[in-house]
Amino acid sequence: MKISFDFDNTLEKPEIQKIAKGFIEKGHEVWITSSRKIIGDQTRVIHKDIFDVAIRLGIGSNIQLTNYQDKFNYLSGFDIHLDDDKEQIDLINASNQKCIALHFESAKNIKKLI
Numbered sequence: 001m002k003i004s005f006d007f008d009n010t011l012e013k014p015e016i017q018k019i020a021k022g023f024i025e026k027g028h029e030v031w032i033t034s035s036r037k038i039i040g041d042q043t044r045v046i047h048k049d050i051f052d053v054a055i056r057l058g059i060g061s062n063i064q065l066t067n068y069q070d071k072f073n074y075l076s077g078f079d080i081h082l083d084d085d086k087e088q089i090d091l092i093n094a095s096n097q098k099c100i101a102l103h104f105e106s107a108k109n110i111k112k113l114i
């Protein structure tokens with residue numbers, strides 16, 4: 001499965017990082033989709049926290065920053081997106097694509113299922 005995590009207030013949490021790592025170990029493709037701003041060649045410096053977590057968990061360069069745009073445009077081809085923002089979750093689920101968006105607290109339950 002192709003699984004996306006929001007970063008702020010989602011994948012920045014250690015317990016969610018553990019779950020993401022578990023998905024990777026099971027062979028799922030894990031990405032970070034954050035609405036943070038792209039700042040040219042300073043992006044990796046300004047958002048070092050995201051890039052550090054991505055390296056540590058084995059997410060590597062599977063990072064998409066939406067530059068404050070709604071996330072549903074970035075999730076075509078994904079199966080699941082986990083987020084803390086109810087508005088983004090609702091917009092993703094209202095968009096006509098297969099990706100299902102859930103509050104990050106559902107991550108533990110998903111882990112049992114896949």
Ligand SMILES: [Mg+2]
Pocket residue numbers: 006007008009010083084085
């Ligand atoms: Mg968030």
